[in-house]
Amino acid sequence: MSASSILALKDALVAIYFRKKDLRQFIELTIENSAIVSTIDWTDNVKFESVSQLIDRMVKRQDFYQTDLLKLVQEVGNMNDFSHLEYWEKESKGLIKKAEIAVSKLRQQAKGHFEIIEELKKAEERRDVNREKLKDSIAYQRKLDELKMEFYQIASNTNSQQKGFQFEKFLHKLFTFFDLDPKSAFKVIGEQIDGAFTFDNTDYLLEAKWQEKYIVAADLYTFGGKIQGKLKNTLGLFISLGPYSPECTETGSPVLKTMILMDGTDLMQILDGRIRLNDMILIKRRHASQTGDIYYQMK
Numbered sequence: 001m002s003a004s005s006i007l008a009l010k011d012a013l014v015a016i017y018f019r020k021k022d023l024r025q026f027i028e029l030t031i032e033n034s035a036i037v038s039t040i041d042w043t044d045n046v047k048f049e050s051v052s053q054l055i056d057r058m059v060k061r062q063d064f065y066q067t068d069l070l071k072l073v074q075e076v077g078n079m080n081d082f083s084h085l086e087y088w089e090k091e092s093k094g095l096i097k098k099a100e101i102a103v104s105k106l107r108q109q110a111k112g113h114f115e116i117i118e119e120l121k122k123a124e125e126r127r128d129v130n131r132e133k134l135k136d137s138i139a140y141q142r143k144l145d146e147l148k149m150e151f152y153q154i155a156s157n158t159n160s161q162q163k164g165f166q167f168e169k170f171l172h173k174l175f176t177f178f179d180l181d182p183k184s185a186f187k188v189i190g191e192q193i194d195g196a197f198t199f200d201n202t203d204y205l206l207e208a209k210w211q212e213k214y215i216v217a218a219d220l221y222t223f224g225g226k227i228q229g230k231l232k233n234t235l236g237l238f239i240s241l242g243p244y245s246p247e248c249t250e251t252g253s254p255v256l257k258t259m260i261l262m263d264g265t266d267l268m269q270i271l272d273g274r275i276r277l278n279d280m281i282l283i284k285r286r287h288a289s290q291t292g293d294i295y296y297q298m299k
Contacts, residue, residue, distance in 0.1 A: 001059070001062070001066075001069060001073075001110075002109070004109050005073070005106075005109045005110045006055060006059060007109075008102075008105050008106040008108075008109040008110065009055060009069075009072060009073055009076065009106055009110070010048070010051050010052055010055050011102045011105065011106075012076045012077075012099075012102040012103050012105070012106040013027070013051045013055075013072070013076060014047050014048050014051050014102075015095075015098050015099040015101075015102035015103070016076060016079060016082070016099050016102070016103065017084075017085075018085060018088040018092070018095060020042050020047050020050060021042075022084075023047065023051070024037060024042050024050075026075075027054070027072070030068075030071055030072055030075045031065075031068035031071055031072065032067065032068055032071070033064065033065060033068055036054065036057060036058065036065070037054065039057070040053050040054050041053075055069075073106065073110045076103060076106055077103060077106050077107045077110060079099075079103050082095075082096045082099045082100065085099060140273075141273060143177060144271055144272075144273050147170070147173065147174055147177065147271060148271040148272075150170055150173070151170060151267075151271060154166045154167055154170060154210075160210075160211075163210055164208075164209075164210055167208055167210045167241075168184075168194055168195065168208055171194075171195065171206070171208055171239065172184055172195060174270070174277065175195075175197050175206075175277070178276060178277040178278050179278075180197040180198065180199050180277065180278065181197055181198040181199075182195055182196070182197040182206075183195055183196045183197065194206050194207050194208045195208070197237075199278065199281055199282075200282065202233060202234075202235055203230075203231070203233070203234050203235070204234070204235050204236060204237050205223075205226060205227055205230065205234060205235075205236045205237070206236070206237050206239070207223045207226075207236065207237070207238045207239070208239045208240075209238075209239070209240045209241070209242065210240075210241045210242070211240070211241070211242045212242055213242060214242065214243050214244065214245040215238075215240045215242060215243070215244045215245060215248060216245050216247065216248065217245065217247040217248050217256075219238075219248075220238060220248055220255075220256050220259065221253070221255055221256070223236055223238055223259060224236070224253075224255035224256055224258055224259060225255070227258045227259060228255065228258065234258075235258055235259060235260070235285070236258055236259035236260070237259065237260055237261075237262065237281065238259050238260070238261050238262070239261075239262045239263075239267070240261070240262075240263055240264075241263070241264040241267070242263075242264075243263070244261060244263065244295060248261070248295065249261075249293065249294065249295045252292075256294060257288075257292065257294065259294055260281070260284040260285055260288050260294050260295075260296075261284075261294055261295040262280070262284070263297075265297070265298070266280060266297075266298055269298055275298065280298060283296070283298070284296045284298075
């Protein structure tokens, strides 16, 4: 801060309050590192002497008090109402006029500092945003790690029937985490559907299988029949932890053009945090729309 700005700040601080007690309280409420205020003699010193000592000490340690000095400049420079001095005008004429002149002079001398203050404020806001992003990122990764551990526990289960039910519940948690409005497994006349969800204003049916053997085209045809029994724009997502046979992707049947396929590799990419589930579905659906290939393997 320039010498002229420092002098203008001292004069303005002296002028804006009549009593040292009120001025001291204003300063303590304005600055962050307010402990320095108690190091000044506010009883025996005249007001200007107390203010001068305080500002000089802060100036000598601008590495520590620079932000507080700028806060004082901002708060004093923004003062427009001096009605609190009216009572003391009876004892000392011209207090209000003197305060107005002193604050006006501070504004002129510290014009550039107001820009610095604004930039500091924006920088602090950016830091707040970044801190929130970091917290969200940590929480996001922690939840993914929890889901991954649950997935590994399911994989270690030797009971195939239990594993299937656990896998359905796991997928419900996964789709909930990505805000895809999942519905748990439900039954309709003559068929069972593992689940359903909504994404990008489109309803999807979900079929999930955890098996070692190949998924064959017949499995997909069965699922395709369920999809065709629903509204025209309904799509399907078939998730298999096991491999798909070549016939699943080589067939040109329109029955299978209503679905997209995911495998275990896709799922691990999601659990490793390399891609979000929403983005994967969008990429696979777009690829299927453009090429007719319902089994797009993510790199």
